[in-house]
Amino acid sequence: MGTRLISLAVASALLMEFIDSTALSTALPTLARAFSVDPIHLKLALTSYILALAVFTPASGWAAERFGARRVFVSAMIVFLAGSALCGLSRSLEALVASRIIQGIGGAMMTPVARLIVVGSTPKEKLIKAMGWFTMPALVGPLIGPPLAGLVLSFADWPWIFYLNLPIGLLGMTAVMRFVPKGQPAEMGRFDWLGFLFSAIAISGLVVVAETAGLSLLPPWAQVAVLMLALASGWLYLRKAKASARPILDPSLLKYRTFRASLLGGTLVRLGIGASPFLLPLLLQVALGWSPLKASAVTLGTGVGVLIARPFAAAGLKRFGFRTSLAVFVTLTALFTAAPGFFTVATPMFVMTGALFLGGFCRSNQFIATNTIAYADVPQAKVAQASTLAAVAQQVGLALGVSFGGLMLHMARGSGAQLTPDRFTWPFVAIGLVTLAALPVYLRLDRDAGAEISGRARAPQTPT
Numbered sequence: 001m002g003t004r005l006i007s008l009a010v011a012s013a014l015l016m017e018f019i020d021s022t023a024l025s026t027a028l029p030t031l032a033r034a035f036s037v038d039p040i041h042l043k044l045a046l047t048s049y050i051l052a053l054a055v056f057t058p059a060s061g062w063a064a065e066r067f068g069a070r071r072v073f074v075s076a077m078i079v080f081l082a083g084s085a086l087c088g089l090s091r092s093l094e095a096l097v098a099s100r101i102i103q104g105i106g107g108a109m110m111t112p113v114a115r116l117i118v119v120g121s122t123p124k125e126k127l128i129k130a131m132g133w134f135t136m137p138a139l140v141g142p143l144i145g146p147p148l149a150g151l152v153l154s155f156a157d158w159p160w161i162f163y164l165n166l167p168i169g170l171l172g173m174t175a176v177m178r179f180v181p182k183g184q185p186a187e188m189g190r191f192d193w194l195g196f197l198f199s200a201i202a203i204s205g206l207v208v209v210a211e212t213a214g215l216s217l218l219p220p221w222a223q224v225a226v227l228m229l230a231l232a233s234g235w236l237y238l239r240k241a242k243a244s245a246r247p248i249l250d251p252s253l254l255k256y257r258t259f260r261a262s263l264l265g266g267t268l269v270r271l272g273i274g275a276s277p278f279l280l281p282l283l284l285q286v287a288l289g290w291s292p293l294k295a296s297a298v299t300l301g302t303g304v305g306v307l308i309a310r311p312f313a314a315a316g317l318k319r320f321g322f323r324t325s326l327a328v329f330v331t332l333t334a335l336f337t338a339a340p341g342f343f344t345v346a347t348p349m350f351v352m353t354g355a356l357f358l359g360g361f362c363r364s365n366q367f368i369a370t371n372t373i374a375y376a377d378v379p380q381a382k383v384a385q386a387s388t389l390a391a392v393a394q395q396v397g398l399a400l401g402v403s404f405g406g407l408m409l410h411m412a413r414g415s416g417a418q419l420t421p422d423r424f425t426w427p428f429v430a431i432g433l434v435t436l437a438a439l440p441v442y443l444r445l446d447r448d449a450g451a452e453i454s455g456r457a458r459a460p461q462t463p464t
Contacts (some may be wrong), residue, residue, distance in 0.1 A: 005179040006121050010114040011137050013077050013172035016165050016322060017107050018141025020084065021049070023149035023161050023302075025277040026296050029285040030158050035093045039286055040417065043278050043406040044211065045148040047399045048097045051207045052236040054395035055200045058114040058388055061190055070180045073113045074173055080106030084285040088159035111306025112391065117180055121318055142303035152292035195248050197236035201397060205230025210403035249392060250385045253378065259386060261445055262374035266367070266390075267397040269330060272435030273337050274401020279409060279427055287421045288345060301353040301368025305360025313368040322373045324444035324451050329366040333387035336362055344421050370442075373449065405431055 024045065032039040064072045084354045085102030090096040152160050209227045212218045218226070226418055241247035284295035287297045316325050336359030371390075408427035413419060 005175075006181075007118050007135045009172070009175035009179045010073065010117055012175055013073075013110060013169065014114055014135035015144075016140055016168040016172060017080065017169075019109060019145045019148060020103075020162070020165055022142050022145025022277070023030060023152075025281055026146045026299070027153060027158055027161050028278065028281050030062065030292060031096070032286075034158055034451040035091075035096070037093050037383070039282050040410050040413075041093060041217075042404050043402050044093065044097050045100055046278055047207060047211050047403045048393050049100040049104040049107070050399040050402070051122050051204060052101045052120055053108045054203050054207075054392050054399065056108035057112060057391050057395065059191070060109045060197060061116070061384060061388060062248070064113045064116050065108065066191075068182065070112050070119045070176065072109055072183055073117060073180070074176055076106045076107070076109030076113065077169055077176070079103075079174050080110065081137035081166055082106075083261025084162045084165040084169070088162040091434060093220045094175075112388070115387075121181060126196065142306060146296035146299045146303070147293070150291070150296035153292040159218065192244065192248050193241050194401065195237060195244065196309050196423035198233045198240060199249055202237055203392070204231050205233065207396070207403065209397045211399050211406075213403070213407055230413060246385075249389050250382070251389075253382060253389055256377040257377055258373050258445065258449055260374040261277075261441055261449075262370045263390060263393050265326070265441040266370045266374075267393050268438040268441065269366065269370070269435050270397030271401045271404060272334065272395060272433075272437075274398040274410075275405020275427070275431045276337060276340075278402050279405050279424060279431075281344065281411070282419060283340060283421065286419045287424060288343070292382055298352050301356035302360035302363075305357040305362075306364040309361045310368070311366035313365050316365065317369060317372070321447065322369055322376075323445040323447055325369050326366065326373075326445070327439060329369065330438050330442060331358065331436065332362040333366050334432045334439075337435050338429045341425040341432075345425075401431070401434075404434065435452050 011148065028045070028085045029039055032042050033046065045300045060072070078455055080103055083101075083106060084097050086099035086102060087096060090099050148164070149161055152158075152164070198207075205226045208218075209223055209230065212223060237249075238251060241249065241251055254263070280299060281295060284290045284298065285292060320328075336355055339355045339359065340352070374384060375383055376391055408430045409419075412423045417423065
């Protein structure tokens with residue numbers, strides 16, 4: 001019972017984070033009208049949060065060990081709630097982006113530290129059940145977020161999307177203080193501030209260049225300067241990491257073939273599907289003129305597909321193996337990622353919902369497979385470092401995906417044109433093609449890759 005209460009306590013805070021992210025996507029067209037800005041520029045509200053996650057996640061493990069996991073987790077919740085309140089008080093896009101960065105700093109510490117709390121306080125024989133409770137927000141959040149946002153926007157003003165985080169967060173914080181053991185800080189040595197600085201500049205610069213490309217938000221010379229700074233910082237970080245005994249992001253993990261395939265393939269998929277939460281609300285609410293509540297009823301199909309896919313994933317991997325499953329599901333994911341580009345005013349709602357449901361189903365199977373095979377060959381002593389590197393790569397992929405989708409929509413719309421449904425065809429096709437680029441990566445895997453994890457019998461060897 002104690003293990004379940006601990007998992008539920010930290011999961012309640014994470015549920016707030018997932019609801020917030022999915023609800024904001026639904027509210028993007030409303031925010032564009034409230035701030036009197038181009039809807040395409042609202043992608044900054046998404047990428048600023050994801051960027052903060054990518055930059056600050058590497059520091060979460062060290063902070064949890066040094067100051068105690070519960071203390072860091074509660075502090076992260078306070079920062080997230082402060083950012084939520086500031087988001088609600090924002091009256092310009094610039095203020096909203098700054099507030100989202102504060103939210104992201106809190107979020108960067110919540111999820112990794114919550115995982116450490118669950119793993120560290122749970123006996124091994126109970127870990128599967130505990131992780132089941134812990135991962136529940138990832139299933140429930142996408143289901144609750146869009147319709148909740150639709151209801152809020154139907155009956156209240158947009159700041160309440162962020163203010164709703166406050167009571168949920170306070171309840172979660174109370175549960176964490178009540179049920180999570182305090183824990184003892186450990187001596188971790190000095191934090192690698194220089195490595196953190198190099199990685200932060202490299203990641204931030206790359207995302208800033210992608211985010212401003214084609215939108216005239218920065219002059220060309222400034223974009224080139226930021227890109228050069230990002231590349232130089234990345235090179236300096238790689239040199240430093242090679243000489244460090246425990247770098248905050250360990251590039252040597254890429255020598256493990258399954259981890260490398262998972263990281264590269266997963267990043268390409270996120271580059272594609274990362275744009276969907278940005279493009280889809282604009283298509284439904286701006287181009288088709290739907291209300292937020294009606295749009296959320298359709299996008300709910302994705303969350304249902306993700307939820308239903310979970311029980312099928314393990315059986316599919318055992319039957320077909322990782323390589324086949326990844327190849328099939330990444331192809332289907334690419335197809336259904338592109339499908340909304342062909343939605344028109346004449347497309348029935350049930351067809352849209354069905355396409356999004358199948359897309360969520362295929363996407364969930366693909367990510368379960370790629371996230372699992374990542375650790376097939378990684379030694380146990382390096383799993384924590386591999387998890388950190390994978391988490392950062394995921395966030396960078398999502399941020400670049402939103403930027404890419406925004407750029408494609410900007411190019412498809414043209415100068416001063418309206419966002420009509422036909423303008424979304426090429427952006428959705430483009431992100432589908434980027435998703436499909438992961439297929440050759442997965443096909444290079446061995447036929448028996450990850451067989452020990454999936455439980456699939458190895459193929460018999462051909463006698464020589």
